[in-house]
Amino acid sequence: MxxxxxxxxxxxxxxxxxxxxxxxxxxxxxxxxxxxxxxxxxAGARKPDDPRRASESLAASRRPRRTPGDHANLMPLMNAAFEPGHAREFVASLGAGPRADIARAELAYFTGQSDEAAQIAETYLASDDFEIRLSACLISAYANLPLGNIDRARRSLDDARNVLVQASLEDPRFRAAEGFIAQAASTLLHLPAPANAPGAQDVMPLLPTGLRAFAFYVQAHAVYLAGDYARSLGIAETALMGMEEVYPIPAVYLHLIVVMDLMSLRRTKEAREHLLAAWELARPDDLIEGFGEHHGLLGGMLEAVIKPVWPDDFKRIIDITYRFSAGWRRIHNPQTGDDVADNLTTTEFTASMLAARGWTNAEIAEHLGVSPNTVKSYISASLRKLGITRRQDLGRFMLA
CATH class of the missing domain: 3.90.105 (Molybdopterin biosynthesis moea protein, domain 2)
Known part of the structure; x- marks a missing residue:
C-alpha cells in the first residue's frame, strides 16, 4: 500500500x-x-466527515462555509479557507457583484498589485453595504501606502473609522468589526486607536474564523512591538494550532510574526521552518505582499532562505518592501516621533537591525551567507548614512 x-x-x-x-x-x-x-x-484516504459532496461543482466545493450575519462581506478572501493555489478559483466562484469585486481587490493587494487593488476599492468607498464599504476603505488605505498616496490612505482610514462608529451605534454586532479595524490601524500603522474602541477580548469571539485568525496576528504583533517576544510567540502559535481548516492569508501573517519573534529570541532554525511554512502557503497564489511588508522585521530570513532559491521572487519582494515602507514611514514617523531609517538599502537595514540586537559581524555573515568584511561594509555604510559613529546607536533608527 x-x-x-x-x-x-x-x-x-x-x-x-x-x-x-x-x-x-x-x-x-x-x-x-x-x-x-x-x-x-x-495515499487514497479521504478526510473523515468531508463536507464536500461528489455532486458539488469545483467552485462550490471551494466556497467557505458561513452562516448569515457573520460578516460575510467583510474581507471575504482573507476570511476564506481556500486550498492553496486556488485563490483565483475561489474569487471566480463568487460570481459577479460587490463581494466578488472586494475579493478581487484583496487578491490584487496580497499579490503586490496595489494599483489594481486601489482602483477596484475606489468604486465601493461610498457603498450602501456597510461591510463592502468598510472593506473598500481598508484596501484603499493599505494599497495607497505603496503608491505614495498618503493623504488618500489617511482619508480611507478615517472613512473606515467613521463608518464603524455610525454602524456600531445602529447595530451592536458591528462592534467586533470596529475593534478589529481599530486594532489593526493602531498596531500596523501605529495610529492611535479611539478611546472607546472595543478591546481584543470583546472582538475575538464575535469575528468569523478567518478574521479572528488575522486579529490574533494583530494582537501578537502588538505584543511583539512591546518587546514581549515570548508572549507574542505564544499568541501566534496558539492561533496557528487552533486552526483546523487552513485560512492561507491569516496563516501566512501568523507564520511571519512567529519568524519575527523567533529571530528576536535568536532561535534561527525554528524561524527558518516557519518562514518556509509561510512561503509554502503563499507561493502557489503569489501572495507575496506580506513578505515585503515585514522584511525589516524578519531578521534577514528573506535573504537567507528566499533569495538563494527563488531570486526572482526575492527581487519582487524587495520592490514591495521599498514601496510599502516608504509610505508606511510617511505615516508612522510623524505620528510617533520615531525616526525609522529611510535611506538605507534593505540589506543595510537588515544587517543594522541584527547588529542593533547584539549580533556580531561574524554571526550576521553566517546567517546571510556573506563574508564578515561585507557585513562590516554594510554597517559602516549605515552609520555614515544615519550620521552616527557608534554601533550602539543603531537601535533608535531600526524597528527593534
Missing part, C-alpha cells in the same frame, strides 16, 4: 497537520500507521 505523510495529507485536505494527527490517533483514518511520533496515511 502507498502512504503519504501527515504534511501531504494536511495539504491535500486543506487542514492542519495537527488535525490529521488527531484524526489518526482517534482511529478515524482507516489504515493509518504510527511511526514514532507521527503517522503514515494511506
Amino acid at each position: 502507498e502512504y503519504m505523510t501527515v504534511r501531504e495529507a494536511a495539504r491535500r485536505w486543506n487542514v492542519t497537520e495537527r488535525l490529521v494527527q488527531r484524526l489518526c490517533a482517534d482511529g478515524r483514518i482507516d489504515g493509518a500507521v504510527k511511526f514514532g511520533r507521527s503517522w503514515s496515511v494511506p
Whole structure:
C-alpha cells in the first residue's frame, strides 16, 4: 500500500497537520500507521466527515462555509479557507457583484498589485453595504501606502473609522468589526486607536474564523512591538494550532510574526521552518505582499532562505518592501516621533537591525551567507548614512 505523510495529507485536505494527527490517533483514518511520533496515511484516504459532496461543482466545493450575519462581506478572501493555489478559483466562484469585486481587490493587494487593488476599492468607498464599504476603505488605505498616496490612505482610514462608529451605534454586532479595524490601524500603522474602541477580548469571539485568525496576528504583533517576544510567540502559535481548516492569508501573517519573534529570541532554525511554512502557503497564489511588508522585521530570513532559491521572487519582494515602507514611514514617523531609517538599502537595514540586537559581524555573515568584511561594509555604510559613529546607536533608527 502507498502512504503519504501527515504534511501531504494536511495539504491535500486543506487542514492542519495537527488535525490529521488527531484524526489518526482517534482511529478515524482507516489504515493509518504510527511511526514514532507521527503517522503514515494511506495515499487514497479521504478526510473523515468531508463536507464536500461528489455532486458539488469545483467552485462550490471551494466556497467557505458561513452562516448569515457573520460578516460575510467583510474581507471575504482573507476570511476564506481556500486550498492553496486556488485563490483565483475561489474569487471566480463568487460570481459577479460587490463581494466578488472586494475579493478581487484583496487578491490584487496580497499579490503586490496595489494599483489594481486601489482602483477596484475606489468604486465601493461610498457603498450602501456597510461591510463592502468598510472593506473598500481598508484596501484603499493599505494599497495607497505603496503608491505614495498618503493623504488618500489617511482619508480611507478615517472613512473606515467613521463608518464603524455610525454602524456600531445602529447595530451592536458591528462592534467586533470596529475593534478589529481599530486594532489593526493602531498596531500596523501605529495610529492611535479611539478611546472607546472595543478591546481584543470583546472582538475575538464575535469575528468569523478567518478574521479572528488575522486579529490574533494583530494582537501578537502588538505584543511583539512591546518587546514581549515570548508572549507574542505564544499568541501566534496558539492561533496557528487552533486552526483546523487552513485560512492561507491569516496563516501566512501568523507564520511571519512567529519568524519575527523567533529571530528576536535568536532561535534561527525554528524561524527558518516557519518562514518556509509561510512561503509554502503563499507561493502557489503569489501572495507575496506580506513578505515585503515585514522584511525589516524578519531578521534577514528573506535573504537567507528566499533569495538563494527563488531570486526572482526575492527581487519582487524587495520592490514591495521599498514601496510599502516608504509610505508606511510617511505615516508612522510623524505620528510617533520615531525616526525609522529611510535611506538605507534593505540589506543595510537588515544587517543594522541584527547588529542593533547584539549580533556580531561574524554571526550576521553566517546567517546571510556573506563574508564578515561585507557585513562590516554594510554597517559602516549605515552609520555614515544615519550620521552616527557608534554601533550602539543603531537601535533608535531600526524597528527593534
